[in-house]
Amino acid sequence: MKINQLVAFVQVADVQSLSRAAVAADTAQSLMSRQIALLETAWGRRLFDRTGRGMQLTDFGQRMYPEARRALEQFQQLDTLANEAAGVLSGTVHIGVLPSLSRQLLPLLLQDMQARAPALRLHVTEGFSGSLDEQLASGRLDMIVVNRYGSSALRGEDVLGKLDTYLVGKAGIPALDAQNFAFKDLGSVPLVLPTAPNGLRTTLDLLSRRHAVSLNIVMEVDTGTAMKDVAASGHALTLLPLTAVGSELDAGVLGAVKLVSPVIKRTIALSLTRHRQMSEGGRLVASRTRSIASDLLRRPLNT
Secondary structure, eight states: OHHHHHHHHHEEEEEHHHHHHHHTTOOOOOHHHHHHHHHHHHHTTTOEETTTEEEEEOHHHHHHHHHHHHHHHHHHHHHHHHHHHOOOOEEEEEEOHHHHHHHHHHHHHHHHHHOOOTHHHHEEOOOOHHHHHHHHHHHHHHHHHEEEEEOOTTTOOOEEEEEEEEEEEEOOGGGGOOOEEEGGGGSEEEEEEOOOOHHHHHHHHHHHHHHHOOOOOEEEEEHHHHHHHHHHHHHHHHEOGGGGGGGHHHHHHSEEEESSSSSOEEEEEEEEEESSSSOHHHHHHHHHHHHHHHHTTTTTOOO
């Protein structure tokens, strides 16, 4: 067994495809396949079932995957510690970010880190809070910037700021003409929302029961971009903070009106992994993320 064989195994398992893994690793698919075959020979068991849907982990592969990932993380930590001892912050820091903040936060964070630690690499995963929570809990991410609703913020999380929720749709439609939009009227408009389970969906379910409102959810999606695209089409509306739609509001593509009675507040929180000790580079990224995101959230956009 060699380290490059473990790398190939984890890369293919992550994307469930030899071709996609080869593209991501900037290597030949035949070389990636050979590394997998050599590892299967060394271990005497198949790691993958080759199906029409891609590369599916066998039962043995599922047992070995978390151990292989853990071994690679330890190898990376060893390299990172050596570089830190030499005064150079290096390695990769894995961060998860909400779609509603990524457009504003990520360019500023990258610029800041290039100035402070140019050898440090950021690996960013964009997703809704539920998915990011799962990846943090499994150890795949070092930190996440997520939404919390009500009192759901976890102990030990850093609160970065709070945002109001807006009804968002195609600019000029009648539903967005008022100064505010009451929750009791939300059942009168078609909605495109994140797929459950999701913090916003849980909050909406609770409020809809409390206020006897039947929501008209016509589509569920798994990305923030899809929510905005459907809203811009005029066929449905969605619920987002203004930070998610600033450029679309400025361009006149989308319109937004504040949801009230009740107002739905989103608490933006930074949560760090508990799977391992954070590297010095990771601590720097967490500190700068905390500072940059807090500054952004103190400067809310106006409709």
